[in-house]
Amino acid sequence: MIDSIYELLAAIGYAHPLHPMIVHVPAGMTVGAFLFILAALFLHRPVFAQSAYHCIVLALIFFFPTVLFGFMDWQYYFSGAWLEPIKIKVALSCVLLIFLMFATFFGRRGNFTSKNFLAMYLLSFLSVAVIGYYGGELSFGNKVSVAPPEYQAGEKIFMKNCSACHPYGGNVAKANLTVIGAPELINYRIFLDYLRDPKQPKGSIALMPIVPPTKISDGQAKQLFDYITRVLERPRRPLDPSLYPMPSS
Numbered sequence: 297m298i299d300s301i302y303e304l305l306a307a308i309g310y311a312h313p314l315h316p317m318i319v320h321v322p323a324g325m326t327v328g329a330f331l332f333i334l335a336a337l338f339l340h341r342p343v344f345a346q347s348a349y350h351c352i353v354l355a356l357i358f359f360f361p362t363v364l365f366g367f368m369d370w371q372y373y374f375s376g377a378w379l380e381p382i383k384i385k386v387a388l389s390c391v392l393l394i395f396l397m398f399a400t401f402f403g404r405r406g407n408f409t410s411k412n413f414l415a416m417y418l419l420s421f422l423s424v425a426v427i428g429y430y431g432g433e434l435s436f437g438n439k440v441s442v443a444p445p446e447y448q449a450g451e452k453i454f455m456k457n458c459s460a461c462h463p464y465g466g467n468v469a470k471a472n473l474t475v476i477g478a479p480e481l482i483n484y485r486i487f488l489d490y491l492r493d494p495k496q497p498k499g500s501i502a503l504m505p506i507v508p509p510t511k512i513s514d515g516q517a518k519q520l521f522d523y524i525t526r527v528l529e530r531p532r533r534p535l536d537p538s539l540y541p542m543p544s545s
Contacts, residue, residue: 298368298371298372299372301368302368302372311456313365313369313372314365314368314369315362315365315366315368315369316431317365318358318361318362318365319362319365319366319431321354321355321358321362322354322355322356322358322359322362322396322424323355323424323427323428325351325352325354325355325358326351326352326355326392326396326420326421326423326424327421327424328348328351329348329349329351329352329355329399329417329420329421330348330417330418330420330421331348332344332345332347332348332351333345333348333414333417336348337414348403348417349399349400349403352396352399352400352403352417352420353400353403355396355420356393356396356397356400359389359392359393359396363389366385366389370382379461381430381431384426384430385427385430385431388423388426388427388430389427391423392420392423392424392427395416395419395420395423396416396420398416399413399416399417399420402416443523443527444527447519447522447523447526447527449516449519449523450519450520450521450522450523450524450527451523451527453512453516453519453520453523454520454523454524454528457507457511457512457520458475458520461504462474462475465524465528465529475524475528476524476528476529477529481521481524481525481529484517484518484521487517487521488514488517488518488521491506491507491512491517492506492507492508492509493506494506494507
């Protein structure tokens with residue numbers, strides 16, 4: 297069901313995650329509410345406190361579709377893996393919801409100078425800041441050079457299928473098991489076998505999902521392999537093309 301939604305969006309030209317598109321609304325409204333309440337206090341303008349309340353109400357309303365889109369992106373791009381940043385974001389999102397609900401409740405009573413009311417705004421602001429930090433950790437880790445034209449097909453495959461868990465060749469689940477320097481990149485055949493049947497080091501929990509040919513074909517896997525070894529690793533080791541011939545179709 298979720299896959300079909302993303303495939304439909306891609307068919308009409310939208311090929312990006314959904315969560316970042318809407319997350320700015322509750323985050324921005326929460327920050328705006330905090331700034332308005334500060335202005336109301338220091339400038340002694342009650343009208344700003346009313347604006348702060350309206351912002352917090354909008355943040356609460358948009359919280360729910362934001363969580364829905366986040367769940368969909370998590371399932372589609374992360375295969376539902378409980379990565380550490382995701383665990384933190386989920387926990388803090390629950391905390392944020394409580395703060396937003398309390399801020400809305402106190403606001404309805406009109407007691408804008410209540411210490412509890414002001415505390416909810418501050419705690420909501422801090423929660424949004426930390427959630428945003430870990431969201432950035434999932435999306436941006438390091439930087440990598442732009443792929444040359446001959447490797448851009450592999451870059452697109454990597455960005456669509458791998459970058460969520462392996463941004464810039466790292467590993468958000470297990471920092472010590474990075475793509476860069478992985479033994480599975482010794483040659484293309486080993487890499488392809490690993491995609492089809494990911495085997496974990498002894499004692500490790502299997503987080504890497506199986507990648508069937510229906511998701512990444514053998515030919516696309518070759519493009520992906522070339523991008524990782526020639527661009528992400530730049531390259532880490534000299535590679536003999538005879539070690540990874542293109543598989544017959």
